[in-house]
Amino acid sequence: MYSDDSLVLHTDAYQINMIYTYWKQGIDQKPVVFEAYFRKMPFNNGYVIFSGLERIVKILNQLKFTDDDIDYLQSLDLYDTEFLTYLKNWHLTATIRSAYEGEVMFNNEPLLQVEGPLVDAQLLETLLLNIINFQTLIATKAARIASVTNGDPLLEFGTRRAQELDAALWGTRAAFIGGFDATSNVRAGKLFNIPISGTHAHALVQAYHNDYDAFHAYAETHKNVVFLVDTFDTLKSGVPNAIKVAREFGNKINFQGVRIDSGDMAYLSKKVRIMLDEAGFTNAKIYASNDLDENTILNLKIQGAKIDVWGIGTKLITAYDQPALGAVYKMVSIDGDDTIKLSNNVEKISTPGKKQVWRITDSKDGKSEGDYLTFDDENPSQLETLHMFDPNHPVISKNIKNFDAQPMLHDIFVKGDLVYDLPDIITIKNYAKHSLNDLWDEYKRILNPETYPVDLSQKLYDAKMNLIHDIRNNIQEMTK
Ligand SMILES: Nc1ncnc2c1ncn2[C@@H]1O[C@H](COP(=O)(O)OP(=O)(O)OP(=O)(O)O)[C@@H](O)[C@H]1O
Numbered sequence: 066m067y068s069d070d071s072l073v074l075h076t077d078a079y080q081i082n083m084i085y086t087y088w089k090q091g092i093d094q095k096p097v098v099f100e101a102y103f104r105k106m107p108f109n110n111g112y113v114i115f116s117g118l119e120r121i122v123k124i125l126n127q128l129k130f131t132d133d134d135i136d137y138l139q140s141l142d143l144y145d146t147e148f149l150t151y152l153k154n155w156h157l158t159a160t161i162r163s164a165y166e167g168e169v170m171f172n173n174e175p176l177l178q179v180e181g182p183l184v185d186a187q188l189l190e191t192l193l194l195n196i197i198n199f200q201t202l203i204a205t206k207a208a209r210i211a212s213v214t215n216g217d218p219l220l221e222f223g224t225r226r227a228q229e230l231d232a233a234l235w236g237t238r239a240a241f242i243g244g245f246d247a248t249s250n251v252r253a254g255k256l257f258n259i260p261i262s263g264t265h266a267h268a269l270v271q272a273y274h275n276d277y278d279a280f281h282a283y284a285e286t287h288k289n290v291v292f293l294v295d296t297f298d299t300l301k302s303g304v305p306n307a308i309k310v311a312r313e314f315g316n317k318i319n320f321q322g323v324r325i326d327s328g329d330m331a332y333l334s335k336k337v338r339i340m341l342d343e344a345g346f347t348n349a350k351i352y353a354s355n356d357l358d359e360n361t362i363l364n365l366k367i368q369g370a371k372i373d374v375w376g377i378g379t380k381l382i383t384a385y386d387q388p389a390l391g392a393v394y395k396m397v398s399i400d401g402d403d404t405i406k407l408s409n410n411v412e413k414i415s416t417p418g419k420k421q422v423w424r425i426t427d428s429k430d431g432k433s434e435g436d437y438l439t440f441d442d443e444n445p446s447q448l449e450t451l452h453m454f455d456p457n458h459p460v461i462s463k464n465i466k467n468f469d470a471q472p473m474l475h476d477i478f479v480k481g482d483l484v485y486d487l488p489d490i491i492t493i494k495n496y497a498k499h500s501l502n503d504l505w506d507e508y509k510r511i512l513n514p515e516t517y518p519v520d521l522s523q524k525l526y527d528a529k530m531n532l533i534h535d536i537r538n539n540i541q542e543m544t545k
C-alpha cells in the first residue's frame with residue numbers, strides 16, 4: 066500500500082505520459098503559456114464567481130513527487146528510471162497569474178494563466194481544472210440563490226448530499242464566498258472560519274415520541290433554539306408545542322424560531338407567522354428547508370411566504386441543474402509563438418497568445434462597461450478612447466471615453482515562488498459582493514440575463530484571424 070502523502074498524482078495518466086514524451090524528446094523545458102477558461106455560462110447565468118484559488122495556492126506551494134509517488138510510478142513499468150529521478154527532482158518554476166477569488170468573471174476569458182516550462186503547465190492542468198470547475202460552479206449557484214433572497218439569511222445544509230467529503234467542504238466555502246451566511250458543516254467552520262449554524266432533525270422528536278417532550282428537552286439543554294415543527298403535524302402539533310415550550314422557558318432560552326421542512330411552505334409559513342405573532346413571538350423567525358433553490362425561493366416570495374431564513378442543501382452543493390462548469394485549459398503560446406486550437410465549432414476556437422483581461426468601468430460611477438482582452442503587453446488604460454467590438458459580430462461596437470481599466474489576472478507565483486498573500490475568507494466574501502455590485506442589474510437577473518461584453522483588442526482579434534487563415538491555408542496546401 067502507498068500512503069496518500071501527496072497530490073501530484075491527482076492528475077490524468079495522459080499528462081504524465083505527455084511529460085515523458087517531452088522529456089525524452091528534450092522539449093520539456095520549452096516556454097509555454099496555458100490559460101484556463103470556460104465557454105458557456107453555467108445555469109444560463111450572466112456571470113460566474115471565480116473560486117478555488119486558495120486551494121490551488123496551498124497545493125501548488127508544496128507540490129512535489131514523494132518517494133511513494135515515484136515507487137508507484139515505477140511499479141507501472143512504463144517509464145525509465147532516469148525519468149523517475151527527473152520527476153523526483155521536479156519543483157514548480159512556472160509563473161501563475163489568476164483572477165482573485167470572489168471576482169466576477171465571464172465566459173471566454175482567462176481565469177488563470179500558467180507561464181513556464183511545458184512540463185509544469187502540463188502537470189497542473191487536471192488539478193487546476195478540477196478545483197476551478199467545482200468551486201466556481203458552487204460559488205455561482207450560491208450567488209444566484211443569494212440574488213433572490215433580499216438579504217435573508219442563507220444557511221448551507223448540503224453535506225449529506227454532496228459528492229463526498231471534498232465537495233461538501235470546499236463547496237460550502239465556495240457557497241459562503243458566493244453569498245451564504247453560515248454552514249451546517251462543523252469541519253468547514255473549524256477549517257475556514259465560516260459561521261456554523263443548525264437547528265435539529267426529526268430524529269430528536271422521534272426520540273422523545275412527541276413534539277412537546279422533544280422541544281422541552283432541547284430547551285433544557287440549549288440557549289438558542291429553533292424547533293423543527295413538521296414531524297407529525299405542523300399546525301396542530303409542531304407550532305402549538307413550540308409556543309408552549311417557549312412560553313414555559315421564557316427568558317431562560319433564546320427562542321429563535323421554528324423550521325418547516327415539508328408541505329406547502331407558502332401556506333404553512335403564513336399560518337405559522339400568525340400563530341407566532343398571536344402568541345407574542347413576533348421576533349421568532351420562520352426557517353424553511355426542503356429541496357429549495359433560487360426558482361422555488363423566488364416563487365415562494367411571489368406567493369407571499371413568510372419565510373425569514375432559508376436552509377439549502379442538495380440543489381446548491383450538487384449544482385443540481387448544471388453539474389459541471391466545463392472550464393478548459395489550452396495552450397496559447399509556445400516558444401514565444403502564439404498558438405490556437407481550431408475547431409469546426411467556432412465557439413471552440415481558442416484565442417491565441419498570452420493575455421490580460423481588463424475590466425473596463427465607467428470612471429464616474431464605477432459600473433462595468435465590459436471586459437477587454439489584450440495581449441499582455443498592451444495597456445488600454447493609457448488610451449483616451451477605447452474601441453470595443455463584439456469579436457463574433459465586429460460591426461457591433463462602441464467607443465468609450467472616461468473609463469478605468471483594471472487588470473484581472475494577478476501574479477500569484479512568479480517562477481515558482483509564491484508572491485501572493487492569501488486573504489481571509491471575509492475579505493474574499495466582501496470582494497465578491499463589491500465585484501457583483503459593480504455589475505449592472507441586467508447581467509445579474511437569474512432568467513435570461515443580458516450578455517456581458519467580452520471583447521478582444523484589435524491586435525488580438527487580428528492575430529486570431531491571421532492564425533486561423535494561416536492554419537487553414539497550410540492544411541489546404543498539405544492536402545492538395
Ligand atoms: N408553495 C410552494 N410553491 C412552490 N413550491 C413549493 C411550495 N411549497 C413547497 N414547495 C417545494 O415543493 C417541493 C415539494 O417536495 P416534496 O413533495 O418532497 O415535499 P413534501 O412531500 O411536502 O415533503 P417530504 O420532504 O416530506 O417528502 C419542495 O421542493 C418544496 O421546496
Ligand SMILES: O=P(O)(O)OC[C@H]1O[C@H](OP(=O)(O)OP(=O)(O)O)[C@H](O)[C@@H]1O
Pocket residue numbers: 222223225226266267326354355356357376377378379380
Ligand atoms: O432539502 P435540502 O435542500 O437538501 O436540505 C437539506 C435537507 O436535509 C435534511 O433533510 P433529511 O436528510 O432529514 O431528509 P428529508 O427532510 O428529505 O427527509 C433537512 O431537513 C433538509 O430537508
Ligand SMILES: O=C(O)c1cccnc1
Pocket residue numbers: 222223249262263264265266324354376378
Ligand atoms: O441544522 C439543520 O437544520 C440542518 C442541517 C443539515 C441538514 N438539514 C438541516
